[in-house]
Amino acid sequence: MEKGKKILKAVIITLIIIALIGGGVGYYINYSNQQLVAKVMSVSNLGYEDYESSGTTTGSIKSNKSQSIYLDDDMTLKEVNVKQGDTVKAGDVLLTYESEMLQINVQEKQLQITNTATQIKNKEAELQKFKTMTPVTPKEPEPDTPDNPDTPDDNDDIAGKVENPEKVVAIGTVNAISQSYYGDGSSKNPYRFLCTEDGYVTGELFNTLGGYNDEGEQVNDGKYAVFEIREGDVLTGTKLENTTIDGSMLPYMKKKDKVSVKLLTTMVTEAVIDEPEEEPDNEPEEEPQEEGYTQQDINDKINSINSELRQLNLAQKENQVDLETAQKELDKANVKAEMDGIVVTCGNMDELPSSDRPMIVISDAAGMYVTGTVSEFDYNDLKVGQVISGNTWETGTYFTAKITDISTYPSNSNDNDYYGPGNSNTSYYPFTAYIEDASGLNNGEGADITLKNNEGNKGFYLPKAYVRKDGNTYYCFVRNDEGVLEKRKVSVGQSSDSYYVKIYSGITMDDYVAFPYGDTAKEGVKCEEYSYDMDF
Structure with a gap:
């Protein structure tokens, strides 16, 4: 019994101490707050x-969704296929332009793709031939024969070594896909190109001769080439110019740079001249087989062909892009309806509208739209899908509309018929809202519009x-x-x-x-x- 009383007394004392401490802390906190x-x-x-946030603006009632077709000033109108009042379906051809030249352009692009595909096929066959070729043992060099790569066989009897020399045509612009008429690119048997007197050699070919890849890295020792100019631009003509190029000594150049054949010895780069490219010879170059190829020669040839294939494949991709662009231009010759509707406006061939007026307007039969502008101060409070309301000026008809589009760019002062408060220092952004119940509304009439913002408070x-x-x-x-x-x-x-x-x-x-x-x-x-x- 005495023990229980002692425990109870200890508990009571503990609780009193805790209460005193808590009260002191609370008093201290309250006292501290009172001092702050x-x-x-x-x-x-x-x-x-927010003085500028009026929550109201003005707008204009539009008939409904429509498609306006303006004439293309760069094309010649051929035929108008509809008249005012016609009902059309999406995809119907409304008018057509002259397309003969556009069709020719598409055909030319298709021909370029075919020609390049043929060159790629020939090069792939040539590559396969060298990959399966058995190399010959290299011969010991004759001691009396000077090894001078800068003075290859340069006699004028080269025509006698070429089959059908009369078919060799002088090239105006020698590029990476131009075919040499003779040679394998080695120092003793360099590629030979017959050039016109005003001919040029492209940087693209120099990069190939120099053994450079597309990133400008020299991946092999390069090739040798001779660029000739002969009287009459024929292989049997008297030699007028003859320049040998060691590819390993060439710097990396821009692909579209051009060097005059006459100035090759000084390597003076001319400005890029926009002139038509010579049609490439699709026939694969003939390779001399009398002495065969060593393993090194075969490796060099494989590297060279792979480089040419990369250039051809890149050119083919560019050809594909050109074809797609030409096809799009041709497709524009037939202007089609983008929606079902009624032709409400249609010009005629005898009296074409001015460039700022549509030739054809198609209107949808459902609903109407209201367009207006919202000030920069109300812009962030307006959302797509938000419901707004308004009253027309002429009849006072009340309507509700749902926001379908809000421009992210402010309008110019001449863009719309009706505007907001009209503060010249404030930007206004166009918006469009769809009116599902358009009863009593007239096309083109103005309206006062209420923009419902957060809690109705500015x-x-x-x-x-x-x-x-x-x-x-x-x-x-x-x-x-x-x-x-x-x-x-x-x-x-x-x-x-x-x-x-x-x-x-x-x-x-x-x-x-x-x-x-x-x-x-x-x-x-x-x-x-x-x-x-x-x-x-």
Whole structure:
């Protein structure tokens, strides 16, 4: 019994001590808060009202969804296939342009693809031949024969070594796909090109001769080539110019650079001249087989053919793009309806409209649309799918409409018939809304439009620094009627910039708020009014 009394007494003493400590802590916290003073500033001094956000604008009723076709000034009109009042389906041809030259252009692009495909096929066959070729044992060089790669066999009897020399045609622009009439690219038997007197050699061919890949890296020792100019541009003519190029000594060049054949010895680069390319010879070059090829020769030849194939495949891709572009231009010759509807406007061949007027207008039979502009201050409050309302000027007919499109670019002053407040210093953004029930509405009449924003309140802007966020809740520290801080929830909208945020509810312009950070940002702290003027 005596033991139980002692335990009870100890428990009571412990509880008393805890109560005293808790009361002391609470008293200390309350006392500390009473000693703190939070500086509060008037919302009206910190922020500003949204004077420009009127929530209203003006607009124009449009008949409904439509398609307007304007004539292309770069094309010749051939035929108009509809007349006013016709009913059309999506895909119907409305008008056609002259397309003969466009068809020829498409055929030319297709021919280029066919020619390049043939060259690729020939090069692949040539590559396979060298891959399966049995190499010969290299012969020992004769001691009396000078090994001078810069002086290959240069006699004028070369025509006698070429089958059908009369078929060799002088080339105006020698590029990577041009065929040499003789040689295998070695120092003793270089590629030979017959060139016109005003001929050029492209940087693309120089890169191939230099052994460069597409990234400008020299991946092999290069090839040798001789560029000749002969009298009469025929192989049997007297030699006028003869220049040997060692590919291993060539720098990497831009593909479209051109060097005059006459200036090859000085390598003076001419400006790129936009002139037609010579048609490439699709016949694979003949390879001398009298002495055969060593393994090194075969490897060099395989590398060279692979380089040529890369160039041809790249050219083929460019040809495909050119064909697609030409086909699109041809498709534009037949202008088709993009929607089902009625032809409400249609010009005629005898009296074509001006460039700013449509030749054909197709209108949908369902619903109507209202178009207008919204100021930059209301722009962030307007959303696609939002319902707006309005009244027409002529009949006063009330309507509702759903926003279908809001432009991300401000309009010019001449873009629309009706505008918002008309402040020349404010940007206005066009929008379109669909009117499902268009009863009593007339095409083209003006209307007053009400834009329904958040809670029907224009709101005001407050510096973001005075608004804190806790999860999805925004709040401010506000002075209450008792003169101390309280934590108050606020409803916010879009930011006007990186400094201000829009406040819709929770506080007013008459309230005083404190900076929501630091030791004084606590509920119950006494408040002291403060303004920037007090610093001066």
